[in-house]
Amino acid sequence: MTTEQFDEMFDNGEDVSAYVDWSKARRPNQEARRVNVDFPAWMVRDLDKEAGRLGVTRQSLIKMWIAEKLG
Template sequence: MKARETITAEQLDEMFDNGEDISAYVDWSKARRPNEELRRVNVDFPAWVVEGLDREARHLGVTRQSLVKMWIAERLR
């Protein structure tokens, strides 16, 4: 979607602060989250650990990978 008009950063801030939809003014294809660069890590677990992870992931309705990420992030905080 293209922006209807050009606006200033102050106008954009005000719209955002007021809860208005600013998506027409944002190029989401260039959006980045700082410190969110992904790096692949391989970890080997015994079968009983994987089975437990799968049980808990099903219970929470998430994937095994999401569960592991959540738990590690919680522990690191």
């Protein structure tokens, strides 16, 4: 299959998943980097309470909130 054929299938909304090696798929600019941040105890407590209310982890909650502000 040529690139042009693949693009045409994709553009037509056809299923091209059989032609993709998903084990090597990467999202650009999505590699993780560790960042350490110190929060006061009261803030951690409130973060945990809100994370529990939403049913997510503290880390996920912080990521969601930061993404909202940056996006």
